[in-house]
Amino acid sequence: MLIPAHLNPGDKIAIVATAKRLESEIEQAIEIVKAWGLVPVFGQHTLANHGYFAGTDEQKLEDLNWALNYAEIKAIIFLRGGYGTTRILDGVDYAALKSNPKWLVGFSDLTSLLLQLENLGIAGVHGPMLASIGRDDASDNTLKELLFGETSFNYTLSAVTQEVTIQAPITGGNLCLVAESIGSENEIDLEGKILFLEEVGEQMYSIDRMLNKLRRCGKLDGCRGLIIGSFSNIGNANNYFSETVEELVSSYFSHLNIPIAYGLMAGHENQNLPLCIGRNAKVQFLKDRLEIGYLL
Structure with missing residues (x-):
């Protein structure tokens, strides 16, 4: 697994949009990034509008490949999520990233790209994007620490099913x-790994359908642990489902003797604590917290 170099004060980072157009203020986020000592550089089309999207597919791809090839850019923090990244995944210059690894930071729609990077042997960061930086100090500070080389983190949980230590990505x-990746180049590989999941704005039956898809594909069988993040604004029409969304998710792993962590604040809430995707780690599932030590 390729681990990008940590950042240093004075480094340039690219701000690139691959999904939905910007519909919020980002001035505070820009000042926070500058306060970290970093120099944000916007892609030519980052703030473009093309209907729902932040520019055409060609414009988004041009910006991303520019950032991957520009040697002075040491990391890429994506503008926001929504939808659209999968439309350009197959045109990304991954060879440039493999020859000069740099941290790519995003969540939500950017899950697709993080999974693609992992399959190519490059670690990425599931964490706040520019449009969400400034909403929570703990999330911002943790992201800064991670990008600047810190490897040990302690996250609060609501509960765990087993107290155990696992070394795994x-x-x-x-x-x-994650479900959408099945059958594509970025298809998730769970064998021997710890699965983290979050979601927003879906109905309970849709959560069930996506998990059932993963089960039917045999994707869950090799999983060594589960971290349940934020499941926000999940609907339950007519109260058809009697269980909570966390209970529904964990039920799909009941046949496995693996630890399940509940309540990690990572996802579509203001607090969105970052995680490295694909990087080997020593993960301690403790009574009320998750201790993560990322390995080289």
Whole structure:
């Protein structure tokens, strides 16, 4: 697994859009990134509008490949999620990234790209994007620490099913994008890994359908642990489902003797604690917290 070099004050980072157009203020986020000592550089089309999207597919791909090839850019923080990244995945210059690895940071729709990077042997960061930086100090500070080389993190949980230590990479992200990856070049590989999941705005039956898809494909069988992040604004029409969404998710892993962590604040809430995707880690599932030590 290729681990990008940590950042240093004065480094340039690219701000690139691959999904939905910007519909919020980002001035505070820009000032926070500058306060970290970094120099944000926007792609030519980052703030473009093309209907729903932040520019045409060609414009988005041009910006991303520019950032991957520009040697002075040391990391890429994506503008926001929504939808659209999968439309350009197959045109990304991954060879440039493999020859000069740099941190790519995103969540939600960017899950698709993080899974693609993992399959290519490049670690990425599931964490706040520019449009969400400034919403929570803990999330911002943790992202800064991670990018600047810190490897040990302690996250609060609501509960765990087993107190155990596992050495394995963390993979996953947004459930919808994890399920969508099946059959594509970025198809999730769970064998021997810890799965992290989060979701927003779906109905309970849709959560069930996506998990059932992963089960039917045999994807869950090799999983060594489960981290349940934020499942936000999940609907339950007519109260057909009697269980909570966390209970529904964990039920798909009941046949496996693996630890399940509940309540990690990572996903579509203001607090969105970052995780490295694909990087080997020593993960301790403790009574009320998750201790993660990323390995080289």
